[in-house]
Structures are given as C-alpha cells and as structure tokens.
Amino acid sequence: MLALCEVQIQRSLGNNVVKVEEVLHLWSMPLVQTYLINGDPAVLLNRRSLSGHGKPGMSHCLECERGIQDEACRFYSVECKVRHLAQFVVQDVLHV
Numbered sequence: 001m002l003a004l005c006e007v008q009i010q011r012s013l014g015n016n017v018v019k020v021e022e023v024l025h026l027w028s029m030p031l032v033q034t035y036l037i038n039g040d041p042a043v044l045l046n047r048r049s050l051s052g053h054g055k056p057g058m059s060h061c062l063e064c065e066r067g068i069q070d071e072a073c074r075f076y077s078v079e080c081k082v083r084h085l086a087q088f089v090v091q092d093v094l095h096v
Helices: 078-094
Strands: 010-012 015-019 034-037 040-044
Touching: 010 034, 015 034, 040 078
Parallel strands: none
Antiparallel strands: 010 015, 015 040, 034 040
C-alpha cells in the first residue's frame, strides 16, 4: 500500500530547501550538507552554479565542486548526490 506524504518545499535565499525530518522516510540524507533554516536542519534540493571554489583546505562537493562546510559531507545538494550516484547505476546497467 502506498502512503501519501506531504513535503513542504521552502525558499531560503533563492534556494529550494526541505527540512530533513520531512524527507527522512523517503530517502537517506547522509553525506549531503545541511543548513539551519528557522532552527531546523534542511538540505538544498538543487545544485547552484559554481562561483568560486571556497576557502583553501575546504571540502568540495564530489559532483559540482562547490565548497562544503562540513568535512563529513560529500555533496552540496540532493541533486548533486542523485547525479553522482546515477553515474554508477548507468555504468552498472551498461555492464550487465
């Protein structure tokens, strides 16, 4: 049985964001940079164009190369994570 759920997409400084607690049951958020939006952890849905490479020594997104504040994270946004992982799925399918 498919249960419907509601996820509220919010705008913050021109970016589409969702609260982590609203999407945890849909997909896993590890390795995606989180930000505090109105006191709640949130993730960016879309990647942004690259404007600079961040501070020297800063971690960078594996997909878009933007600087990431949290060294434990590997992706700037949900889109970056999906694009990166999709490469491996396509490679897997082509090798079958």
